[in-house]
Amino acid sequence: MGVLKRVLVFGGVIMMVMVMNVASHDYGDALTKSILFFEGQRSGKLPPTQRMTWRKDSGLRDGFQIGVDLVGGYYDAGDNVKFNFPMAFSTTMLAWSVLEFGMFMGPDLPHALEAVQWATDYFLKATSIPGFVFVQVGDPYADHNCWERPEDMDTPRTPYAVSRQFPGSEVSAEIAAALAASSMVFRPSDPAYSARLLERARMVFEFADTNRGSYNDSLGPWVCPFYCDFSGYEDELIWGAAWLYMATKEPYYWDYVAQNISDLEKNVAKHTDAVSYHGGSFAEFGWDTKHAGINILVSEVLLSNNTPDLGPFIPNADKFVCTVLPESPTVSVSYSPGGLMFKPGGSNLQHATALSFLLLAYARYLNQSNREIHCGNVVATPARLIQFARGQVDYILGTNPMNMSYMVGYGEKFPRKIHHRGSSLPSVDQHPAIINCQGGTPYFQSNDPNPNLLIGAVVGGPDNGDSYADSRADFVHSEPTTYINAPLVGLLAYFRSHPSL
Secondary structure, three states, rough: OOOHHHHHHHHHHHHHHHHHHHHOOOHHHHHHHHHHHHHHHEOOOOOOOOOOOOOEEEOOOOOOOHHOOOOOOEEEOOOOEEEHHHHHHHHHHHHHHHHHHHEEEOHHHHHHHHHHHHHHHHHHHHHOOOOOOEEEOHHHHHHHOOOOOOHHOOOOOOOEEEOOOOOOOHHHHHHOOOHHHHHHOOOOOOHHHHHHHHHHHHHHHHHHHHHHHHHHHHHHHOOOOOOOOOOHHHHHHHHHHHHHHHHHHHHHHHHHHHHHHHHHHHHHHOOOOOOOOOOOOOHHHOOOOHHHHHHHHHHHHHHHOOOOOOOOOOHHHHHHHHHHOOOOOOOOOEOOOOEEEEEEOOOOHHHHHHHHHHHHHHHHHHHHOOOOOEEEEEEEOOOHHHHHHHHHHHHHOOOOOOOOEEEEOOOOOOOOOOOOHHOOOOOOOOOOOOOOOOOOOEEEEHOOOOOOOOOOOOOOOOOOOOOOOOOOOHHHHHOHHHHHHHHHHHHHHHHHOOOOO
């Protein structure tokens, strides 16, 4: 009987290896494409090095009507508005991807740096007037009523700003975080540019902290419901201070984080009527809510310094992990039958990429300090966190019941009718004449595949039953966003260099 058991176990191992080999992915190819996607989202004057050549110059007069150069930056998703709140979060996550996993990016590292700088050059413009921070370019209602290429935009390119009188602490502090994180990215290669970013980060953070208030109150008619801040601005202030500490190591910023973190849960209570926190706000992370990200980021400092007082940061980081792992007794996310993580709200893959990024980063910090996590009687090792993150990435790349990649251009089967104006309309090369606001409607309604491949774009993803309709009109599932891709860049870089468990 004992021999038979060993044979069965041995056979089981052989079977597992075979399954893993079948399910393995070309993470390097996916990484290249995930970064290339950002070139498809560029606004402004495109450089000669532009690789996604069906895209052309757009938004070349942004800000000119008020005498401010606001040309550049990224479109957030499938529309033609520049929303600086999610753009800044995407930039922070791109920068963190480079800082944490840049050594694994190989030949894609220069392209990742270009992706970061395309945003930071724009944010330097958006914060160039003291006392003002520009937070959006474009009228979202007019834009969303048109289906037209960014190259043809004839909707109002209205710039919106926050100021001392009309504050916007969340978006300003997120821009400060993006600038601070990016300053660390460029420190080795361009110290002068790095110093400029850091100086601006300090200035914008001070503006955000001194003039406290939400941009919902000052710009609500234009930023809501698109990127309304549901969780309050306090988390962005702490997030911004945490990144400024990482970039400067100045006690002022550390003290700011330590002194304000205990108030975070209390401040969030007043916002819970607008947003559902399953398992507590410490479990949330994304363009709107930074809590879990703060705890994971700060944990690197505490664990690397063997700090005896772990404050609320490490316990809350551990609790966050326990809300994600499916075997944990305190799991608060749900899973599709095929194993994809789900949280409330649209564009679900943003949760799979952002939370997996945090778990992978935390696994590395835990490994360095020989720690593991206890979720009740379940032990979660760093290897388990890495395994979890790989499972979510593999699902996105095609290891799922649909046998479908949710990244455009990766694998043989991927979304062909994504909710994206530029991708779904013929390129300027193919159709030089202007396609006006309503002229694009037949293309939107068409059942034909999009004529232009937005290579590397990751869509919102399947429903919680693992099915995907590939419908342009179903934007919740078919629209790509920068904040889905930004954390995925770091994940793919790691797995590119660590392709097997």
